[in-house]
Amino acid sequence: MSNRLNRVNFLIPIQNRIQLVEDKMREQPDGHHPDLFMALEHLLSSGGKRVRPAVALLTGGMYGADPDRLVILGAAIELLHTATLVHDDLIDGALFRRGIATLNASWSPAATVLTGDYVFARAAKMAAETDSVEVMQLFADTLATIVSGELTQMFTSRGLISREDYYQRIYAKTASMFELATAASAVLSPVDEGTVRVAKQMGNDIGMAFQIVDDVLDFTGEQATVGKPVASDLRQGLVTLPAIYYSEAHPSDPELSALLNSQYYSEERLDRVVREIRKSGAIEQSMDEARHYINSALESLRLQPECTERFALEELAQYIVERSL
């Protein structure tokens, strides 16, 4: 998927600037511990699609922000994202992410905590380099939202959740960071407050769709493509939109609740539930939700005059819902 995304058209207008973001993320201040750079390099070379910086570069480009400040912003956003992943992996005990060993797999938990903190510090430093107090506040708010969401998830007992809880969770986990990318880009642009609000909504829409499709792919994707076992969320007791729609349509299905309520899942039961969810309308209902968000994002984009960046964002939005096909 990563390769395919790297080839898609919407990245062409910003290829050079994405490279500048990569360089910026790797900037090495003097006097810090050398192992920190090795760790940071390891984290950054684990790749990822740089979707968040792409969204920031394109949004800010569309609104007329200074390109250099957008590169700094893109790097700050991807570093913040990276820092939350480091602590996430530690919390989940994950040994791999995107097929590459996590820091957690080879470092002690203590070193991993500190490395995550260090990446936070680098992200904060870079956010401050945008020279905008408002951008700094957006960063701090986003971090608080993400962390609060993770704690809520940690303290929520396993089992079914409502759609409303699900939306709150994916907002905190994913959409808040896309919202940061678009809102901060708009803040750095010569636009009025109304446009900042539209930008923020657009980031939220793109992020919500992005996570819903990710959750659908967890059911429909092949392990080789998605890079993790099918239904990895359900295996961890994490209920996502397809399972919620399925349980709404089949409230008395004993298989799903047995799966969620037992300490250990049986592989056979998991297989049966996944097959049932795939056969049901739940996948299509979830994709309808994702398309709803993307359509809302496209409407926001149509408020802007036509330009390369707007077209690229439209493509990016379309790609998010089409990558599941």
Add this chain to the structure above:
Amino acid sequence: MSNRLNRVNFLIPIQNRIQLVEDKMREQPDGHHPDLFMALEHLLSSGGKRVRPAVALLTGGMYGADPDRLVILGAAIELLHTATLVHDDLIDGALFRRGIATLNASWSPAATVLTGDYVFARAAKMAAETDSVEVMQLFADTLATIVSGELTQMFTSRGLISREDYYQRIYAKTASMFELATAASAVLSPVDEGTVRVAKQMGNDIGMAFQIVDDVLDFTGEQATVGKPVASDLRQGLVTLPAIYYSEAHPSDPELSALLNSQYYSEERLDRVVREIRKSGAIEQSMDEARHYINSALESLRLQPECTERFALEELAQYIVERSL
């Protein structure tokens, strides 16, 4: 010690504003997980002396900064300090700090990591509320310095270190945060760049002295007063200034190096080493260092016109070296 400090004179001019700092730290934004507030309240009620906010309030008061912004700054600094302590305690596996159970003692490591992150986010948010990009940058730099220092300490093998390594370590661990308190206060004040540099140096001097005296008290203090067992640093293989001076004077003493190089220490050997260090000139040499830093801070203060805040800072500086008596 905490009680004694709370009664000392230099806090009188800022008693009300310290209370405002306390209130500000406890501000609860909507929509975040309720357990976060319980955790934050627990952390903040563990007290501490609020020396860092006091330094910020007094320095900014002396330079003529807006009092409301200083309260915000003081709260941001104490929150940053608190966040680093949460992750520290997790890393050290400490179950108590200042005689009160750490979060780590009752929460899972995962929840503790996230709570620390949340306090970072709150600190960043509050730092942004000072409305100064320069203050934000100082915050980010300080966090990077602290974390890098902790990693250096983690990766340094046990055993003797040089005085230079020691100074680097206590700068990262303690003095950097005092430097933040004075430099950020000056940045928020109507003063020139030269004054900001003087303020920064003064914070550094106060912080270095503060940590050296802490390290001396670890040898000379009674457990009841200091709140931890005598020579708790040496027990953890951490070499501080008194031990460094002692080993410089007794390079061939087999007891100290045996203590540092063995995996498990014998209580008898520790007692002998502590007695030798106390008897030697190492304690007085260390206190001379601390007094040297305090004298430098007092010189910086004498550059300012006489005012209540200057006098209070002078008292605070004196108190730091006298509390060991």
